[in-house]
Amino acid sequence: MKEPIAVIALLLAAFTLPAAADETCNSPYTTALIKGQEDYVHVWTLGVKDWGDGQDKLVTISANPKAKDYGKVVSSVSVGSRGEAHHMGFTDDRRYLWAGGLSDNRIYVFDVGKNPAKPVLTRTITDLGEKSGYLGPHTFYAVPGRMLIGTLSNTKDKGGVTGIAVYNNKGEFVAKYDVPTGSGGDGYGYDVAINPSKNAMLTSSFTGFNNYMRPLGELIKDGEAMKKFGNTMVVWDHKAMKPTKVLSVPGGPLEIRWSLKPGDNWAITAAALTSKLWLVKQEGKEWVAKEVGTIGDPAKIPLPVDISITADGKGLWVNTFMDGKTRYFDLTNPEAPKQTYEKVTGKQVNMISQSWDGKRVYVSSSLLENWDKGGADNEQFVRAFNWNGKELTPAFEVDFAKEKLGRAHHMKFSAKPL
Amino acid sequence: MLAATACLIAPALHAAQGDERVAAPLQLFTPPPAGSYTLPPIQSAPRGRVVDEAGRSRPLAEFVTGRVTLLSFIYTHCTDAAGCPLAIATLAQVRERLSANPVAAGGARLVSLSFDPEYDTPDVMRLFSKTFEGAARKPPWHFLTTASQSQLAPLLEGFGQDAAVTEASGARRLDHTLRVFLIDSRGRVREIYSAAYLMPEVIVNDILTLAAEAR
Numbered sequence A: 001m002k003e004p005i006a007v008i009a010l011l012l013a014a015f016t017l018p019a020a021a022d023e024t025c026n027s028p029y030t031t032a033l034i035k036g037q038e039d040y041v042h043v044w045t046l047g048v049k050d051w052g053d054g055q056d057k058l059v060t061i062s063a064n065p066k067a068k069d070y071g072k073v074v075s076s077v078s079v080g081s082r083g084e085a086h087h088m089g090f091t092d093d094r095r096y097l098w099a100g101g102l103s104d105n106r107i108y109v110f111d112v113g114k115n116p117a118k119p120v121l122t123r124t125i126t127d128l129g130e131k132s133g134y135l136g137p138h139t140f141y142a143v144p145g146r147m148l149i150g151t152l153s154n155t156k157d158k159g160g161v162t163g164i165a166v167y168n169n170k171g172e173f174v175a176k177y178d179v180p181t182g183s184g185g186d187g188y189g190y191d192v193a194i195n196p197s198k199n200a201m202l203t204s205s206f207t208g209f210n211n212y213m214r215p216l217g218e219l220i221k222d223g224e225a226m227k228k229f230g231n232t233m234v235v236w237d238h239k240a241m242k243p244t245k246v247l248s249v250p251g252g253p254l255e256i257r258w259s260l261k262p263g264d265n266w267a268i269t270a271a272a273l274t275s276k277l278w279l280v281k282q283e284g285k286e287w288v289a290k291e292v293g294t295i296g297d298p299a300k301i302p303l304p305v306d307i308s309i310t311a312d313g314k315g316l317w318v319n320t321f322m323d324g325k326t327r328y329f330d331l332t333n334p335e336a337p338k339q340t341y342e343k344v345t346g347k348q349v350n351m352i353s354q355s356w357d358g359k360r361v362y363v364s365s366s367l368l369e370n371w372d373k374g375g376a377d378n379e380q381f382v383r384a385f386n387w388n389g390k391e392l393t394p395a396f397e398v399d400f401a402k403e404k405l406g407r408a409h410h411m412k413f414s415a416k417p418l
Numbered sequence B: 001m002l003a004a005t006a007c008l009i010a011p012a013l014h015a016a017q018g019d020e021r022v023a024a025p026l027q028l029f030t031p032p033p034a035g036s037y038t039l040p041p042i043q044s045a046p047r048g049r050v051v052d053e054a055g056r057s058r059p060l061a062e063f064v065t066g067r068v069t070l071l072s073f074i075y076t077h078c079t080d081a082a083g084c085p086l087a088i089a090t091l092a093q094v095r096e097r098l099s100a101n102p103v104a105a106g107g108a109r110l111v112s113l114s115f116d117p118e119y120d121t122p123d124v125m126r127l128f129s130k131t132f133e134g135a136a137r138k139p140p141w142h143f144l145t146t147a148s149q150s151q152l153a154p155l156l157e158g159f160g161q162d163a164a165v166t167e168a169s170g171a172r173r174l175d176h177t178l179r180v181f182l183i184d185s186r187g188r189v190r191e192i193y194s195a196a197y198l199m200p201e202v203i204v205n206d207i208l209t210l211a212a213e214a215r
Helices: A003-014 A128-133 B001-010 B085-096 B102-106 B121-133 B149-160 B200-214
Strands: A040-046 A056-063 A074-077 A085-090 A095-102 A109-110 A122-126 A134-143 A144-153 A165-169 A174-178 A193-194 A199-202 A232-237 A240-248 A253-256 A266-271 A274-284 A284-293 A304-309 A317-318 A325-330 A336-344 A353-354 A362-363 A381-387 A390-400 A406-413 B049-051 B058-059 B067-075 B108-114 B141-144 B164-168 B171-176 B180-183 B186-194
Touching: A003 A317, A040 A085, A040 A381, A085 A406, A095 A134, A128 A144, A128 A165, A128 A174, A134 A165, A134 A193, A174 A336, A193 A253, A232 A253, A232 A274, A240 A284, A253 A304, A266 A304, A266 B164, A304 A353, A317 A353, A353 A406, A381 A406, B049 B149, B067 B085, B067 B200, B085 B108, B085 B180, B085 B200, B102 B108, B102 B200, B121 B141, B121 B180, B180 B200, B186 B200
Parallel strands: A085 A134, B067 B108, B108 B141
Antiparallel strands: A040 A056, A040 A406, A056 A074, A085 A095, A095 A109, A109 A122, A134 A144, A144 A165, A165 A174, A193 A199, A199 A232, A232 A240, A253 A266, A266 A274, A274 A284, A304 A317, A317 A325, A325 A336, A353 A362, A362 A381, A381 A390, B049 B058, B067 B180, B164 B171, B180 B186
16 A cells, blocks of 8 residues: 555655745745746836836846847837836746836736747736735735735825735735734835745835835935834744744845755845844744844945845845945855945946846846936946856946836846747 | 656656756744634636546536545656656655544545646556555545546636646657645635645645635
């Protein structure tokens, strides 16, 4: 009777699984990892009035140096309106890319599986507010057959109290989970990230619609409004989707990156307003948050806005918006990150994405429509760099202003089918 | 039996570039107890027809309602270590754990449904069923196929299961994302597992959670 099981056990001992990770910052449930050369970079782009059609759009750039159209825009799919295009994420089977609008509260689903060079808009989800009461779909984090959507705000008062909505891959609402407001929780939301082997889900916190849609110069002069930023992270039991602990992480903790090394039990984040790196780790049975580093001069408010961890968990890229710098931290000891490199990569920089092998780094320019700089400082671009471990060397650039595409924000990679 | 399983140990091919191999999913936590959490309905299991091991055409509903069902799509000549072999091994481990709980075992079933009807005929599925003592043990384990690709397609679409036929080095393979579906007695998908998520202890707790709902 046990013979089949014994044989299967032997087979499994010989076989192994793909690493539970994606090219460094996607959901660990996303399949078909691109560990070699990416062919395309998809850029979720916020429309600008009088720039082309003025609509939000998914711009696709050829990114393989062997391609004839390397560094060129190969397609652009407009979504019919302008609604603060921001972040996006693949479904677990990597066939579709979900992208959100922070002001129109819409979710756009693009087919990137059939032909990644020419994504097709296949579905627009418009019932997030109606179904969940949440506003501002930010993080799209795949779990099997579903998408977790970390949101920023709510439809009731447009403040920062919000939660996580769950949709199935067909675009149907499944459930909602409020970020806790008790036990020290402020209820604010931003990023979502899961460590499957620990059954641990972390959420971070930013600010609500009333703040992120205000002009930045006006906002920072409003003392009351500046109090309405998230100061917490929450540890969740992912299986049960229940919060288990609220961690104090002041200053708007944004992107969360788990170490991708199997069995590791820590994640890192950057607090935007305080310019601090925070480590979240399990000590014994308790999850704790520790301030472990400083990014630039916090007094100058460099505004760290995105981080990207290396596949081995030993390095971290940090983009700071205000000074336009891309910084590299040695994370060999995550308790004491050390900055080892910096370079001005633009007059304003926001997102940063790296290839799995760490040899290529992409930087985009736009933060939010009303937070981007003005005049000549309002560069809009995607810049690709090669990284040899010591120096970022420009590879190509697409000028999103010159090509009248819009404000370049989040980037995701895809590859041609093998 | 050896003929049936030998196909599983051919060199693995995978669509992912440079897909390195590591150990099976690590479970470094104690899962929440069965019944201490809820699993919201994700989607309905699709309607359609399947072919059982005896070659009879039957409604899929007979295999996804009335009991808590753990269903995976497989193809018997799959060579992707992170695909069908893992799914089959996991179902076998879940069955072994459930067999220690006669009440739960009596209210559950396992289903492996082929997405390669050309190769996986009822005869082939019957061989697998015999190997794994399909109906002879509790919970029962059904090895199903379909009459044609046109009969299979709406089932794949309905479950949201991707599958693409590719040719590599002269070998035909079906690229797919490993998904295992947990379906309640009313035919609603309540959990979906993938390679990073296939932890037998957790799956058994999920089955017990749904079984308790039905009582």
